[in-house]
Amino acid sequence: MGSVEVDLAAASTMELVNALAAITHELAARNAPDSPAACMDIAETLAAATDRQEAALAALIGRVDAAGEMRRWGLPSTQAWLRTRLGMRETRARERITLARQRHRLPHVTALLATGELSYGYATTVADAVARLDDEDCAEAETVLLDMVGQGFSAGKLASFGRRIRDVIAERDGTDTRYHESRRGYERSWITSTRSLDGGRYIKGWLNAEDTAVWDGTLGPLARPAGTDDRRDLPERTAAALTSVLAGGHRATKVTVICDLDTLTGATTPGRLTDG
Template sequence: MNAIAVIARELAGRDAPDSPTACMELAETLAMASDRQESALAELIGRADASGEMRRWGLPSTQAWLRSRLGMRESRAKERIALARQRHRLPRVAELLATGELSYGYASTVADAVTRLDDEDCAAAEKVLLDMVDQGFSAGKVASFGRRIRDVIAERDGTESVDEDCQRGHERSWVTSTRSLDGGRYVKGWLNAEDAAVWDGTLGPLAKPAGTDDRRDLSERTAAALTGVLAGGHRATKVTVICDLDTLTGGTAPARLTDGTPISAEQARRIALNAGVSPLLLGRGHVPLYLGHRTRFATPGQRQVLETLYPTCAVRGCEVPGALCEVDHVDGWAIGGPTDIDQLALCCGWHNRFKHTNAEQVRIIRDATGRYVYRVLPPPDANAPPTELAQAA
């Protein structure tokens, strides 16, 4: 690994040759070498994914690990996870990728196509799609065939049948749920027009990006919105505008929404006229005044205060919107932490449970605005690079 890093650094510092032909030849050679590296990377990601090691580091999923620690975009992270999880079921693809005879683009396309196939159909699909590669089909064309690979296999084997879901019709909504081996659930279903309207009206606003730094895709945001609705967190969500009293009485000072989006004084006054005004008193430095009392659950007023402070989860780097987070007792309610406004923060469900079971890995600080910031440290037995440990400290 160190040798590869040294070579890559040396190559990156070189200027490209003057000859365009030479550039093309070198680019093709470098791409083949990169494909072999992708094969090794898939093996490493697959091992880490199967063990769930990233959860000990405070990362809820393999995808979150690849995004935050390896800087991958959403689509590239999904591609690499699919290849890492499917390569053991695609022996020929894994062999060709490792020897440089198959590009990463083709390998990831085949892996994505077989994700939802059983082992028997997976083997058939691998052969069909690799035959297409041998015939010179582009990766895009292979991908389009891969999206209907079940039909391709059925046509070849003469086993076409009407899909069970299609036999249900489209008049009544239905949902099926199957528990996976790791305790999660697969959910599949259909909503008729009326129920789809309820779905869109309820989850649509909650599934919007939390801001410019929200790197979750729509499916992840929708799942978080659905979980928030089921947990009842959305009921306390209101349109909150943060502004000075002078702004409401004719001043020009701008206001802001809870996610930090600035709005003009005129817009703030228009919202106030349409929705009414519910004052929220803030002390010096915008620190909320004491509003709570010693009960287990935070009041709606306390949650409204917290949503002005936490546009996202209190854990650094977590992008779950504050409106979908749980109210967390910073010092732990079970060990005596009061339900006081200055002892509460918003934390997503996954990190809330992680903090409860791995308290020694969470370092808590409070910034100048009164917000608590949770920093997840490496697990105690991990041999993290010194730079990582310094950043965590």
């Protein structure tokens, strides 16, 4: 059993990380206490400490990502670095990258995570919700979502609000447009689309029963998983199916080739198309 002595104020970042590594190595080798109550208390303390470590990790990942340092080591992206060198699953890597990239736009979230007043789960949920917002909406969204955290909303519930954060902000500010949309009635389908800052597009709308049948009949088969290694979720597969339909790629292409019977049995006479 070793010992760790470190002057927290004077130690470098690497010295602190080495001390932490030694402590966690010793901790992982120990058996859990016999008392379930003690285990519960220790687990909560350890989880809070882990969240603060995530705050430090987000800062490190952010610096590597911004500088493109991983490319000097032959890795094409930050996500590839996290997957190969840190052994993260793809979803976990994306989650950490999003938090790292949004830290500078979420000062309150960043500070609360670093002090242990906000869990990593909440922090990543907020970061994911604001990733495609402009700076003004991002600041408002941070305020709204942190207020929900203070009201006791779970991370899962927060994520559902985050997916429609623009509507939540509009409802809070009294600029909600859903009333005007409801005035359209439920006879005619409608769709609105707006450009996002990264060149993408947000789509929102409603389909009546007839158009829903067309939607399901056309996109349903195309949105099925492409195989066991298809990691896309249903919304991602649906978007890909819609794009395929819009591009005309869903239509089967038929080509008629005329050839002699001898060609099918080994002759070298070439086939020909119907137009010669």
